[in-house]
Amino acid sequence: MLKKTLQAFAAVILIWTGAAAPAMADAARDNLKIVGSSTVYPFATVVAEQFGKTSGFKTPVIESTGSGGGFKLFCAGVGVEHPDITNASRRIKPSEMDTCAANGVNEIVEVKIGYDGIVLANSRKAPPLKLTRRDMYLALARQVPDPSGAQKVVPNPYKTWKEINPALPASKIEVLGPPPTSGTRDAFVELVMEHGAESYDWIKALKKSDEKQFKAISQTVREDGAYIEAGENDNLIVQKLEANPKAAGIFGFSFLDQNVDKIQGAVVENVSPTFEAIADGSYPVSRPLFFYIKKAHVGRIPGIAEYVKEFSSEKAWGPDGYLADKGLIPMPDAERKQMAADVARMKTLAKDALK
Amino acid sequence: MNNGKPKTIEIVQRSLVRRYRAERRFRRMGLGAIVLSLVFLGFLFASIVGNGYTALFQTQVQLDISFDPETFATGELANADYPRLIKEALYKAFPQVTARGERRALTGLVSSGAAFQLRQMVLADRSLIGTRRSIWLPADDDVDMLVKGHLSRQAGRLSEAQLAWIGQLQSQGKLAKHFNWTLFTAGDSREPELAGILGAVVGSFYTLLVTLALSFPLGVATAVYLEEFAPRSRWTDLIEVNINNLAAVPSIVFGLLGLAVFLGAFGMPRSAPVVGGMVLTLMTLPTIIIASRAALQAVPPSIRDAALGVGASKMQMILHHVLPLALPGMLTGTIIGMARALGETAPLLMIGMVAFIVDIPGGFTDPATVLPVQIYLWADSPERAFVERTAAATLALLAFLIVMNGLAVVLRRRFERRW
Known part of the structure; x- marks a missing residue:
């Protein structure tokens, strides 16, 4: 028994040292490291997989960290331990570029890959919703303009959709949506809530005179139970909508696209969220998606240029490409061509371009 | 003598019925709790199995592929136009389809991974070139879902024409469900019909190997020292309390520690099983130490006294007598700790193991993910x-857990000695 025990110990220690030794030598990487937005993740992973299968390079490793988390990792420095590319469902902020520059990441290439629509959807068992952005703002903001018409805000008094707009059903306002950490939530607030608030002239005037007050009015989502934070898992929201036909949910277009037999998108300002309507810009709630390349790594980490080439090829991001099948809305032809040309020469992003 | 006061025996008898009833109620409540938890467990298993078993089969399409030598004329077998072979075969099977848009819809019935399957076949066997073969190729995930009844015909995911083609293939016997080997032999993929759990299983294996190699020796050595050598003082008490506290720390905290120390200070690679294993070691260590100490305490002092009495040194006493007797208990604790580590995702989130990784890891420093992370990613x-594949991967994880816990039970039954 003793001998066996000792042998087992020896074997264990052997494996242990064997495992630890290569870890100490953090040699050059031969696979791409990509981080960033969970919205871009489903598209980036498809490209990565195609790239890995067809190019002979290793398949890139992609982490879904959220846009902000992605920039934090991306801007931490230059070297094999830092990621090469970060995905984002919004543009990089000037403050993030400053962080990058402070850590030696000076040359960044910006690639816009297409658009993503944000939809408010409900179960097919219920009648479809026809809304304006103002309706959505009134339904979901914590403070709304006084219904009596006075130029002041009151805590949101609306309980049913009908109270907001007589044309809407008399059902309770119940919206499942992403938590504040989500890029989809940021985009929803910016594209719907803010826009809806600005439809009141006196609130729009506040934007210039008292920005803090403006933000409080336009960007705060109500917390009295009408808006339910349903976590980052959009599949879960779809399932909950199916179980509760009275509720509506907020998520990215690709989830609507995959579940068209269960849910239907709300018509916003007379436009339904269809692939075509988002592509030609007539559906109002859509946002561009990006990824950013660390130029200092191009040539040092094998495969960056080739991966970017795959991503910016027509068979990937074109109107008939495989990304469109996954729900990415392509850019117009001219913009796509221009972007592909810029990317091919690795045109770096100037801070002035961010305004 | 009778002064109106009830006798003690009468009081007892009067309350007896009530006490019996309370007794029965108490017992039934306990039984009820067990039944309720069994119902929940049954419900959980039924829903996972019900959702997951269909993933064991994958719809495939039989196509007559002619390996046209012209396609391979360029000489580079790896980069030949394999999708064209599939398109040609489909066009031949449906000669009435000629419009460009319709042809696109037709090729959409077959998985984009089918071309890679042909590529692998040709690379493995050059003699295929120039021949005609009837080959089963994976169908697109929408077709698969339709055939399995998870997608209604009115869904709009498949066009009328596509539904008609599917019907035609089915009536010809060229569209059928086959066992889904891909699920067990492939790494992750964004195409459900090509996705498998092997990459995650291998990742879990490497991670747990590191965890075992680190936590078992460290845990046992700690337990032996604390139990057999350490003097009882304020210091050892403090250590003891801290070990017990450590066992109750939420696992995400260990992930943060791993991020700060292993990745930050030591500069170890992200997404690597070696780091994952080290983080999980921190998590399982307290469990192993506590179980090992309990096992050592269960060895009666008379064994130690007898060994010392016949002249054994303290080290001989521990290595020859105490450790072998305590080992089954230690191993049980270790296996239970490892089973917990197998199901853990939270600490791995911080060190980059929650990632899309297609290649199957070949070592301790290759990027890898683990089984529960794979489940999480698919669920999202x-x-x-992916819904049914999520359930199937959960079944695989449950199978591993049951095997590990079963092993712990067997070890305890066979080797544990009672005094």
């Missing part, structure tokens, strides 16, 4: 077909 994917 928009494609409908």
Whole structure:
């Protein structure tokens, strides 16, 4: 028994040292490291997989960290331990570029890959919703303009959709949506809530005179139970909508696209969220998606240029490409061509371009 | 003598019925709790199995592929136009389809991974070139979902024409469900029909190997020292309390520690099983130490006294007598700790093991993910077909856990000695 025990110990220690030794030598990487937005993740992973299968390079490793988390990792420095590319469902902020520059990441290439629509959807068992952005703002903001018409805000008094707009059903306002950490939530607030608030002239005037007050009015989502934070898992929201036909949910277009037999998108300002309507810009709630390349790594980490080439090829991001099948809305032809040309020469992003 | 006061025996008898009833109620409540938890467990298993078993089969399409030598004329077998072979075969099977848009819809019935399957076949066997073969190729995930009844015909995911083609293939016997080997032999993929759990299983294996190699020796050595050598003082008490506290720390905290120390200070690679294993070691260590100490305490002092009495040194006493007797208990604790580590995702989130990784890891420093992370990632994917695959991967994870816990039970039964 003793001998066996000792042998087992020896074997264990052997494996242990064997495992630890290569870890100490953090040699050059031969696979791409990509981080960033969970919205871009489903598209980036498809490209990565195609790239890995067809190019002979290793398949890139992609982490879904959220846009902000992605920039934090991306801007931490230059070297094999830092990621090469970060995905984002919004543009990089000037403050993030400053962080990058402070850590030696000076040359960044910006690639816009297409658009993503944000939809408010409900179960097919219920009648479809026809809304304006103002309706959505009134339904979901914590403070709304006084219904009596006075130029002041009151805590949101609306309980049913009908109270907001007589044309809407008399059902309770119940919206499942992403938590504040989500890029989809940021985009929803910016594209719907803010826009809806600005439809009141006196609130729009506040934007210039008292920005803090403006933000409080336009960007705060109500917390009295009408808006339910349903976590980052959009599949879960779809399932909950199916179980509760009275509720509506907020998520990215690709989830609507995959579940068209269960849910239907709300018509916003007379436009339904269809692939075509988002592509030609007539559906109002859509946002561009990006990824950013660390130029200092191009040539040092094998495969960056080739991966970017795959991503910016027509068979990937074109109107008939495989990304469109996954729900990415392509850019117009001219913009796509221009972007592909810029990317091919690795045109770096100037801070002035961010305004 | 009778002064109106009830006798003690009468009081007892009067209350007896009530006490019996309370007794029965108490017992039934306990039984009820067990039944309720069994119902929940049954419900959980039924829903996972019900959702997951269909993933064991994958719809495939039989196509007559002619390996046209012209396609391979360029000489580079790896980069030949394999999708064209499939398109040609489909066009031949449906000669009435000629419009460009319709042809696109037709090729959409077959998985984009089918071309890679042909590529692998040709690379493995050059003699295929120039021949005609009837080959089963994976169908697209929407077709798969339709055939399995998870997608209604009115869904709009498939066009009328596509539904008609599917019907035609089915009536010809060229569209059928086959066992889904891909699920067990492939790494992750964004196409549900090509996705498998092997990459995650291998990742879990490497991670747990590191965890075992680190936590078992460290845990046992700590337990032996604390139990057999350490003097009882304020210091050892403090250590003891801290070990017990450590066992109750939420696992995400260990992930943060791993991020700060292993990745930050030591500069170890992200997404690597070696780091994952080290983080999980921190998590399982307290469990192993506590179990090992309990096992050592269960060895009666008379064994130690007898060994010392016949002249054994303290080290001989521990290595020859105490450790072998305590080992089954230690191993049981270790296996239970490892089973917990197998199901853990939270600490791995911080060190980059929650990632899309297609290649199957070949070592301790290759990027890898683990089985529960794979489940999490699939649960988050928009494609409908991932729902059943999520459940199937959960079944695989449950199978591993049951095997490990079963092993712990067997070890305890066979080797544990009672005094």
